[in-house]
Amino acid sequence: MTQFSFAATALAVGLTLAGAATAQEYTARFSLDVQEGNPKYLAAESFANAVSEATDGAVKIQLFANGLLGGEVESAEGMRLGSIQGGIITSSVFATWVPEVQVLDLPFLFRDDAHAVAANPVLSERLADKFEAQGFHLLGFSINGARQPMSTFPITSPEDVKGKKMRVIQSPIHIALWEAVGAAPVPIPAAEVYNSMQTGVVDFFDNTATNYLTFKFFEVAPYYTDLRHVYAMGTWVVAKSWWDSLPAEYQAAITEAAASAQAEVAPMLAEVDAASLAETEAQGATINVIEDKQPWIDLMEPVWAEFAPKIPGAEATIEAVQAIE
Known part of the structure; x- marks a missing residue:
């Protein structure tokens, strides 16, 4: 082998190894607690594809469904440790690190699905620095689902x-x-909800429409009430350590892809929820929609007075969210 050909071979090998290292450096293990086919998974899949396309494959988002990387708490901790690079995790999980997110559990913070979706940029802007300080980079929020009462008896008013x-x-x-x-x-x-309902330990509980079918809750709670008193919000985050390793143009591509994917969740979720409820009705469940929520709002108002002052920045966040038209 000539000196020239040896140098060329060494250069080619070096470039190949450098390329492999770059690809590996920008690969993210992305944790999801839902199964493939769930709207949250489908949105994450759309996000991963968009990121790959925008970065010519340099950034790869590897999806791990069904809690394969651990539960939501373990996944959040994994991001802080660097073993997991991202995920979509229920906002309340972050309360230990970012107490400001507790504002999302206040009853009737959001008027409806559209309001919750419109609040995404407002919440993201207000909370980004809080997440950053705890080792997370916040990409935004999407709806996991609205909590709905599921019961052994009809619910039409608070009196019930x-x-x-x-x-x-x-x-x-x-x-x-x-x-x-x-x-x-x-x-x-x-994990004990179904059995607790079946044995009469409790009379009702709240959960999401899709879970009403998936976990066969309709078998022990034949009455479903559409109240939407609290929205479970999915928090899209990546590890700050991984985020900081990315070139600025890749960060911009990820930010844009996340915002686009988050907007896809609500319409997909509405479609799946409607189909799920129709299936439970076919199997004997009774679906009741609460049109006038004001009596519930009035009775739950003291909860705001009690807890909002204990949540950092809650007053300003509530004001900003309520100002959204």
């Missing part, structure tokens, strides 16, 4: 839930909002 045992998530705000309407909240882990 007085004295009834309500399964709640282990959150002071959620306990307080159901106490405010006269129910008797019982904190129970998610």
